[in-house]
Amino acid sequence: MKRVLPLLAVLTFAGAAFGAAEIGQPAPGFTATDINGQTHKLSDYQGKIVVLESYNLDCPFCANHFKTGAMQELQNEVTSAGGIWLLVNSVNPKHPSHRSTEAAKKEWAAQKMKATAWLDDSSGVIGKAYGMRTTPHLFVIDKNGILVYQGAIDNQATPDHDPRKARNYVREAFQKLQAGEKPVVMQTKSYGCSVKYAE
Amino acid sequence: MQRILTILAAGVLAFAAGAANAAHTQTRLVLSATAARPGDTIMAGLELRMEPGWHTYWKNPGASGMATKIAWQLPPGVTAGEIQWPLPDKLPEADLTTYVYQGEVMLLVPLKLAPDLKPGALELKAKASWLECEQICVPGSANLTARIVIGSDTKPSPEAALIASWQTKLPKPADGLSARAWWEQAASGDLRPLILEWTAPAASKEADFFPAASDTFEVQPVFEIVSAESGLLRIRKMVKKFEGGWPKEISGVLVQQAGGERQGFAVILPVGNAPTGARQQSLWLMLFYAFVGGLILNIMPCVLPVIALKILGFVAQSKEEPRQVRKLGLIYAGGVLVSFLVLAGIVIGLKTAGHKAGWGMQFGSPVFVVCLTALVTLVALNLFGVFEINLGGRVMNAAGGLASRHGAAGAFFNGVLATVLATPCTAPFLGTALGFAFAETPLIVVLMFLTIGAGLTAPYVVLSWQPAWLKFLPQPGAWMEKFKIAMGFPMLATAVWLFLLAAGNLDKSRTLWFGLFLVALGLAAWIWGEFAQRGTKHRGLAMAVSILFAGGIGACAFCQTPDQIAWQSWSPAAVAQARAASRPVFVDFTADWCVTCQVNKRTSIEIPSVRAKLKEINAVALLGDYTRLPDSLTDELSRFGRAGVPLVLVYPKAAGEPPMVLPAVLTPGVVLEALEKAAR
Numbered sequence: 010m011k012r013v014l015p016l017l018a019v020l021t022f023a024g025a026a027f028g029a030a031e032i033g034q035p036a037p038g039f040t041a042t043d044i045n046g047q048t049h050k051l052s053d054y055q056g057k058i059v060v061l062e063s064y065n066l067d068c069p070f071c072a073n074h075f076k077t078g079a080m081q082e083l084q085n086e087v088t089s090a091g092g093i094w095l096l097v098n099s100v101n102p103k104h105p106s107h108r109s110t111e112a113a114k115k116e117w118a119a120q121k122m123k124a125t126a127w128l129d130d131s132s133g134v135i136g137k138a139y140g141m142r143t144t145p146h147l148f149v150i151d152k153n154g155i156l157v158y159q160g161a162i163d164n165q166a167t168p169d170h171d172p173r174k175a176r177n178y179v180r181e182a183f184q185k186l187q188a189g190e191k192p193v194v195m196q197t198k199s200y201g202c203s204v205k206y207a208e
Numbered sequence: 209m210q211r212i213l214t215i216l217a218a219g220v221l222a223f224a225a226g227a228a229n230a231a232h233t234q235t236r237l238v239l240s241a242t243a244a245r246p247g248d249t250i251m252a253g254l255e256l257r258m259e260p261g262w263h264t265y266w267k268n269p270g271a272s273g274m275a276t277k278i279a280w281q282l283p284p285g286v287t288a289g290e291i292q293w294p295l296p297d298k299l300p301e302a303d304l305t306t307y308v309y310q311g312e313v314m315l316l317v318p319l320k321l322a323p324d325l326k327p328g329a330l331e332l333k334a335k336a337s338w339l340e341c342e343q344i345c346v347p348g349s350a351n352l353t354a355r356i357v358i359g360s361d362t363k364p365s366p367e368a369a370l371i372a373s374w375q376t377k378l379p380k381p382a383d384g385l386s387a388r389a390w391w392e393q394a395a396s397g398d399l400r401p402l403i404l405e406w407t408a409p410a411a412s413k414e415a416d417f418f419p420a421a422s423d424t425f426e427v428q429p430v431f432e433i434v435s436a437e438s439g440l441l442r443i444r445k446m447v448k449k450f451e452g453g454w455p456k457e458i459s460g461v462l463v464q465q466a467g468g469e470r471q472g473f474a475v476i477l478p479v480g481n482a483p484t485g486a487r488q489q490s491l492w493l494m495l496f497y498a499f500v501g502g503l504i505l506n507i508m509p510c511v512l513p514v515i516a517l518k519i520l521g522f523v524a525q526s527k528e529e530p531r532q533v534r535k536l537g538l539i540y541a542g543g544v545l546v547s548f549l550v551l552a553g554i555v556i557g558l559k560t561a562g563h564k565a566g567w568g569m570q571f572g573s574p575v576f577v578v579c580l581t582a583l584v585t586l587v588a589l590n591l592f593g594v595f596e597i598n599l600g601g602r603v604m605n606a607a608g609g610l611a612s613r614h615g616a617a618g619a620f621f622n623g624v625l626a627t628v629l630a631t632p633c634t635a636p637f638l639g640t641a642l643g644f645a646f647a648e649t650p651l652i653v654v655l656m657f658l659t660i661g662a663g664l665t666a667p668y669v670v671l672s673w674q675p676a677w678l679k680f681l682p683q684p685g686a687w688m689e690k691f692k693i694a695m696g697f698p699m700l701a702t703a704v705w706l707f708l709l710a711a712g713n714l715d716k717s718r719t720l721w722f723g724l725f726l727v728a729l730g731l732a733a734w735i736w737g738e739f740a741q742r743g744t745k746h747r748g749l750a751m752a753v754s755i756l757f758a759g760g761i762g763a764c765a766f767c768q769t770p771d772q773i774a775w776q777s778w779s780p781a782a783v784a785q786a787r788a789a790s791r792p793v794f795v796d797f798t799a800d801w802c803v804t805c806q807v808n809k810r811t812s813i814e815i816p817s818v819r820a821k822l823k824e825i826n827a828v829a830l831l832g833d834y835t836r837l838p839d840s841l842t843d844e845l846s847r848f849g850r851a852g853v854p855l856v857l858v859y860p861k862a863a864g865e866p867p868m869v870l871p872a873v874l875t876p877g878v879v880l881e882a883l884e885k886a887a888r
């Protein structure tokens with residue numbers, strides 16, 4: 010049995026190492042530090058709707074949502090209604106798109122972010138636990154900590170469409186949750202650039 | 209007139225193809241012809257040349273990226289078809305696979321010229337847009353122009369050969385491949401295994417499937433080649449569903465390696481259930497294989513001793529009681545067939561319950577393997593004459609046993625035994641037949657199993673009706689006793705092999721106890737045979753002693769408390785994972801040869817209070833096995849200034865806090881205190 014157990018453990022971990030977040034299941038817990046040095050723990054946000062956004066502004070797909078201001082509008086809709094919006098930046102420190110804390114603070118101000126916080130996930134732990142495949146890749150967690158949406162931000166997988174004219178799945182999910190209902194679309198194929206995880 | 213037109217056409221020299229540069233990708237629009245007639249279809253090519261390290265994407269970009277797009281601005285009468293995509297490269301990056309072009313590629317688009325197109329020069333414009341990625345991704349786009357003269361002539365362009373060479377890299381039609389797809393199993397959650405099968409050249413060993421993109425589901429990049437009949441390639445792919453029902457149709461490109469070159473075949477396949485009807489004609493062949501396979505099982509080392517014993521029985525009985533021999537032959541056959549029916553029932557039951565069923569799957573059950581090892585050991589001892597088996601027959605003794613009459617129950621039991629022993633020995637032929645049977649309907653499963661059983665019993669039944677055929681055997685005599693003992697050795701070898709299997713499921717101390725149990729069983733069998741069966745005095749006492757002895761050691765071996773800490777294998781990722789989930793982590797770096805570690809484990813780790821504490825604080829217990837000195841552990845130990853084990857670490861629940869390093873010699877108090885702290 011002893012020989013079988015480690016093998017099982019390895020297999021379980023190989024699975025858990027990437028893409029463990031499942032719709033209808035409790036979202037993987039995490040503790041992370043934001044660019045201002047504050048600690049955020051998912052379990053502290055029980056009772057609130059949480060949106061996770063895998064983020065890298067150098068990726069044209071992300072840039073399209075920010076330069077048009079559409080993402081900030083959506084962030085504002087969520088945070089002003091009492092929701093939590095966490096940017097998860099999993100770009101590894103050796104990558105040219107990695108941001109130092111100072112650069113991140115500047116980018117936050119320049120983009121007029123309306124999110125709750127920008128989490129430093131340069132180790133990729135959160136990204137991998139959730140199976141964040143692209144930037145952007147969005148996750149919506151309900152007030153009970155259950156993952157209710159994962160996938161694309163909207164239904165236009167291009168870096169140059171008008172986000173305001175697309176069907177935004179995150180807005181839909183958030184509004185449904187606000188109304189006490191389940192989102193209609195709970196899972197889509199995310200689109201964008203690869204996340205640039207550490208090897 | 210025609211000549212004048214030709215001259216006119218040739219006179220138009222403005223065929224220069226449009227070209228444009230983005231940051232890292234150069235593009236060019238080329239046409240297969242400089243001049244064409246109305247009604248023709250010409251081929252346009254969008255050439256993309258990527259700098260080294262950069263790539264652009266296929267029509268299904270995969271986990272990230274974006275397919276290259278072409279937006280045409282064409283004069284009336286010219287219509288563009290769909291992009292034809294050469295076979296891409298599969299690029300596995302971390303866990304995210306994409307389908308890309310590296311170096312250069314030409315995307316091909318057929319342009320249809322209307323039959324009523326007026327002669328003259330035409331300008332064909334296109335805007336190409338793409339995503340180019342290396343370490344970072346950059347969107348690129350280019351406005352491209354190409355010209356063609358419509359007239360009464362068709363003239364290939366200088367790029368026609370280049371276009372033709374790219375056409376050879378397009379996936380070919382899959383005609384003649386008899387490609388099929390079916391769901392291997394019912395879905396579990398959002399995932400469902402899909403089998404793709406096609407006929408492939410003998411040389412092709414590698415196979416894959418590049419799926420077309422879909423919004424509602426994804427055919428995942430990982431694949432497995434599964435065994436198939438010769439001439440067929442069969443691969444398993446996992447399909448993940450995002451929303452809606454399971455797809456009824458799968459489209460994409462079958463990829464195979466032949467003669468050092470990758471070939472693609474475009475397919476759109478309806479997804480059915482596991483195939484049955486198409487292979488009716490080969491059912492007979494499979495049944496034939498099953499029969500021959502069953503026949504061959506008779507001479508496999510696991511079965512041979514049992515069968516040889518039976519033949520010995522014949523030799524002894526054939527002359528005196530031909531009728532009795534026939535009757536026993538049929539009862540033996542009945543025992544085999546009933547056992548095979550039971551096996552078929554189990555397979556069908558498991559299949560309907562959604563489990564995977566395989567030949568010899570019962571060997572996955574530790575209890576079964578342990579029991580079988582004991583049984584085979586006893587059979588070997590029986591062959592050695594240590595004790596006798598007298599199921600329903602007269603009591604035998606060493607001298608008269610072989611001559612004695614075998615009872616009906618004995619014959620039936622022999623049939624069951626032969627089947628049980630046969631399962632680990634998948635004879636040649638049987639593999640194919642069983643692989644076929646397990647994918648089939650219950651009726652065919654039963655039919656196949658019964659045919660194997662028939663093959664297994666055939667020699668015995670035939671010989672029992674025609675004992676004359678046994679003439680080649682020497683006269684019954686003392687050689688039979690020697691032969692019987694010799695047959696005990698292959699049986700013993702089978703027992704050794706089963707012991708190894710059983711040990712795989714047991715820890716070290718239990719393996720030792722299991723071995724001792726087998727020895728005790730042998731001793732008990734001897735006491736039983738020598739004193740209870742052949743002895744004259746104290747037979748009851750001998751029985752009691754042997755049963756108590758075997759039972760007592762057995763209890764020691766198997767009734768130890770199985771409660772254990774739920775260890776998982778140590779890795780930096782496992783630690784990070786657990787800490788990310790805000791769970792305390794208990795790490796034990798240990799080795800089998802490290803005495804201190806073993807003492808620590810007995811006294812202070814694998815004890816009820818620590819087990820309870822670990823559960824209470826929801827800690828993750830990670831075991832780093834340093835027995836074979838893996839490098840990853842050596843590095844980790846040196847990080848904590850240790851040259852070796854033991855090293856026990858306790859990571860607090862709060863992320864970012866350093867782990868506590870426990871002393872080399874542990875007491876329960878030390879461990880419990882550290883765990884208590886970690887939970888705060």
